[in-house]
Amino acid sequence: xxxxxxxxxxxxxxxxxxxxxxxxxxKFNYRLKWLFNTSVAGDIYADAKGFFRDVGxxxxxxxxxxxxNAINELELGYAAFGVASADQVIRALDxxxxxxxxxxxFQVNPMQWIYRTDQPEIKTLQDLKGRNIGITFGGNxxxxxxxxxxxAGITKKDVTITGxxxxxxxxxxxxxxxxxxxxxxxxxxxxxxxxxxGEGVYFFNPADFGVNFVANSVVTSEAMMKNNPDLVEKFxxxxxxxxxxxxxxxxxxxTLEAIKKLxxxxxxxxxxxxxxxxxxxxxxxxxxxxxxxxxxxxxQTEEMMLKEKQIKKSVNIETRLIQIK
Amino acid sequence: xxxxxIYQFLIVYMVAIAFxxxxxxxxxxxxxxxxxxxxxxxxxxxxAEEYVFDVINTLSIAVLGQALSIVLAFTVGISGRKSxxxxxxxxxxxxxxxAYPIVAxxxxxxxxxxxxxxxxxxxxxxxxxxxxxxxxLGIMATPVxxxxxxxxxxGRMRWQLEVKIRAFENLSKLTTVISxxxxxxxxxxxxxxxxxxNAGIGYSIRIALYQSDIAKILVxxxxxxxxxxxxxxxxxxxxxxxxxxxxxxxxxxxx
Numbered sequence: 342x343x344x345x346x347x348x349x350x351x352x353x354x355x356x357x358x359x360x361x362x363x364x365x366x367x368k369f370n371y372r373l374k375w376l377f378n379t380s381v382a383g384d385i386y387a388d389a390k391g392f393f394r395d396v397g398x399x400x401x402x403x404x405x406x407x408x409x410n411a412i413n414e415l416e417l418g419y420a421a422f423g424v425a426s427a428d429q430v431i432r433a434l435d436x437x438x439x440x441x442x443x444x445x446x447f448q449v450n451p452m453q454w455i456y457r458t459d460q461p462e463i464k465t466l467q468d469l470k471g472r473n474i475g476i477t478f479g480g481n482x483x484x485x486x487x488x489x490x491x492x493a494g495i496t497k498k499d500v501t502i503t504g505x506x507x508x509x510x511x512x513x514x515x516x517x518x519x520x521x522x523x524x525x526x527x528x529x530x531x532x533x534x535x536x537x538x539g540e541g542v543y544f545f546n547p548a549d550f551g552v553n554f555v556a557n558s559v560v561t562s563e564a565m566m567k568n569n570p571d572l573v574e575k576f577x578x579x580x581x582x583x584x585x586x587x588x589x590x591x592x593x594x595x596t597l598e599a600i601k602k603l604x605x606x607x608x609x610x611x612x613x614x615x616x617x618x619x620x621x622x623x624x625x626x627x628x629x630x631x632x633x634x635x636x637x638x639x640x641q642t643e644e645m646m647l648k649e650k651q652i653k654k655s656v657n658i659e660t661r662l663i664q665i666k
Numbered sequence: 667x668x669x670x671x672i673y674q675f676l677i678v679y680m681v682a683i684a685f686x687x688x689x690x691x692x693x694x695x696x697x698x699x700x701x702x703x704x705x706x707x708x709x710x711x712x713x714a715e716e717y718v719f720d721v722i723n724t725l726s727i728a729v730l731g732q733a734l735s736i737v738l739a740f741t742v743g744i745s746g747r748k749s750x751x752x753x754x755x756x757x758x759x760x761x762x763x764x765a766y767p768i769v770a771x772x773x774x775x776x777x778x779x780x781x782x783x784x785x786x787x788x789x790x791x792x793x794x795x796x797x798x799x800x801x802x803l804g805i806m807a808t809p810v811x812x813x814x815x816x817x818x819x820x821g822r823m824r825w826q827l828e829v830k831i832r833a834f835e836n837l838s839k840l841t842t843v844i845s846x847x848x849x850x851x852x853x854x855x856x857x858x859x860x861x862x863x864n865a866g867i868g869y870s871i872r873i874a875l876y877q878s879d880i881a882k883i884l885v886x887x888x889x890x891x892x893x894x895x896x897x898x899x900x901x902x903x904x905x906x907x908x909x910x911x912x913x914x915x916x917x918x919x920x921x
Contacts (some may be wrong), residue, residue, distance in 0.1 A: 410878060416699045432878055436697035436705070479873030504864045510777050651877065 367572065368399040369421035372411040374557050377404045377603035380526055381449070382596055383631070384424075384624070387583020389599040393570045396575045404603075412438055415562045422565075422576060427555035427642045428481055434656040439518075439563035442639075442662045443577055444632035446584070447556035449548055449622045451524040452481055455531055458541035460518060466550055474504035475512065475520040482521040483519030485547050485554045488566035492552065519545060527619040529611055553638035554645060566663070577632070577665050584631045588620045634662045667906065668899030675895040677835055679888060701881035709881035717870060717889045722856050724866040727783070731790025732851035736844060743802030743827055757803065764796040768857060776862035786858045786866065793854025794847040801843040805836045811826055827886075841905030845898050850896050 373381050384402055387393060393400040403420070405411065411423025412433045422443075425433075430442055453476070456463070463469060466489055476483045490496070503517045509531065512520040522528040524544055532542050547554065559580065561573060587596045597612055604612070623630055636659055643658045683706075690700040697705050746756035772789055779785040806829065813831050817823040833840060859868025867886055874882035 407875070413699050416695050417693065429878060431697040434698070440694040440696040477876070479876035486821070504861050506776075508777055508862075593669075626897060 367397060368401075370401045370403050370414070370419060371576075372403050372414050372420040372423040373405040374408060374411065374424040374426065375405045377577075377600070378526060378607065379600055379604070379612055380523070380614060381424075382586025382600055382619055383446070383585040384580065385583075385599050385603060385619070386587035386596055387580050389602070390583065390586070392579040392583050393576070396579050398572070398576060398579065400576070404643075410525060411560060412440060415440060415560065421559050421572075422559060424557050425560050426481065426557055427639060428484070428651070430558065430560060430661070431643055431646055431652060431656055431658060434658070434661060435654070436460065437650040440560050440661065441563060441566050442558045442560055442634060443566075443573060443665055444581065445555060445634045445639075446558060446632070447544070447622050448625050448629055448633065450485075450554050450556040451526070451528075451619075451622050452485065452543040452556065453522060453524040453528065453547070454482075454519045455512070455522045455528055455542050456519045456545060457535070458543055462543055463545050465497065469493070469495060469519075470499045472518045473501040473503055475503050475508070475517045477506075477521060478504050480521075481554060484645055484649050484651065487543040487548060488552050488554075489547055491648070492550070506544055509547060525615055525622055529614045529618055533611060552645075553635070553641050555635065555638050555642045558634070559632075568648050572576070574665055581632045584623065588624050588631065590620070634664050636662060667902045668896065671895040671899035671902070672892065674890045679891055683884070691717045697881075698878065699880070701884065705881050706884055709879070710885045711855060712868075713882055713885055716888070717867060717886055718893075719808055720865075720867040720870050720886075721889045721893045724868065724890075725852065725858060725897060727866065728790050728848070728851040728855040729897070731787050731855060732794055732844075734787065735791040735795035735798055735847070735851065738791065741797035742799055743806045746803055747806035760796070760799055760830075768793055768854070769861065772858055772861045775858075781806055786855055786863050789858035790832065790851045790855040793857065794850035798843060798847050801839065805839060805901055808832070810835045815839045837909050838905075841902070841909065845901040845905060848898050849894060851896075856890070 371384070373384055375381065381404075388400065389404045403409075405424070410429065411420060411425045412429055414420035415423055418422060418439060424446065430440065456472075460472075461468060469489070474486065476486055490500075503511065505511070505517065505521060509520065509527075511517045512531075512659060520531075522531060522544075524546070528544060537541055559577065566573060586592050587599075593613075593616065597609070597616060600612060600616070601609070607615070639658045639662060643652075643656060646652050647655065686700050687703065689695070690702065701709070742756055742760050746753045746760070768789060771792070772785075775785045775788055779788070810831050813835070814823065814828065817827060817831075855866065856868035856871070859866035860872050861868075863869050867890060871883060871886050874880075874886065
């Protein structure tokens, strides 16, 4: 028994020692939220063009997936920086995580809804009534749609809600009228597919109706902010330079080339359209600097999550947003 | 048997949770990465009732899926027990079907059949069918020469008798395999629900994962473990009773 206990302690010791630490050097990981595609054009561009290397950083940009959570990796020391959605950040803060948001990548949330043009256009929220609306139960879109319903005084009796998954068959078969999509990735693909069938589409953007639920942002740990502020600044400047260049129409060909190397499954025309839409979400106007943190939108996101009982108490999100100049 | 199963599960679960909490303390992790004891207890209070019904929903599909796969495995196992061309063809076909990963097949099944009862049943039976088939094929293809010889030389051997002899002589093996496959049927149903269904504990786990709510997942795992332990315990007890009855019949005391 004693031997077993000693072995167990040794195992724990090895586990703790094996945990990589960013504090040991300037080689670290940057964990993205999703797979390599046009949505992460700036991250890919910064890496491909050596912007991190130029400032003396050895950054491994790692693609994300539904199972990989950047905030977990920050806490476990597997990554020094990461991309997380606002709801992930707020949930993590609610549960005691010590993290900071240092840049907001999407100024407009790509989570929107697609519907066909042979249906009446949604000009006011009341136009949602009577439609069959797709929602990913437990996902961001559920929170956003519930907020829209509350805002418009729409009850669940006024609409038909259908739980959606990865395959678009119910939308193609017209079983669901309004389907949630990421505007700059799935939205482009669906629009293209339907256009080939002679069908046009509209996109329903909640931000047009005053609901601004923040999407992906760059996060880091409190320890990193406190102990390595210079490194944070260096990393962020290199990253945002990558995003500025990738969103510059004059550098479109170079950007598409860099993305193509990592995202071989998408065809050139689709990738080009995706980049164009991504540009409108990351930099909706020339006056907006990429990475700008929209504090009002963050506060609204927190309020929405509180109302939907996704967090127990206010996390005072504004205290966790640091706009690095 | 039943109580042993339950407390064995409780020991395993507690050890695993204790290990997680030691890591949490050792690395000073927040409740977001590994939830603490109070958060898990609070979450259990909020979702336990809902999850019990979800697990029962999943278990009902798993039981039916397991029954279907037992019937299927016995049918294929009995037909494929001979070393004839058709026997070998059945075996090869069964093995090849198993080679396709269920995670790749599941979305196709859900597209074709929707997200109701039938696809969940189909996926559950597909996952637990193969190990059952392997065991049944092994049992049915191995002659019990001491007994079968008598019936062969007296010309009374029929295929039904051959199957009965082989099943009876390997009853404890069959009981173990069938009760073990309950776990696979449950896992299969959960995988199906996780990928595409709109009900069951797999679906609830998917929602919890969307919200990075590990406390809910720990509660769900507890519910799954406890209910599957009860189900396995019942299967094993039933197996024991059948075995005892058959043993008595064999000795000629009760016929």
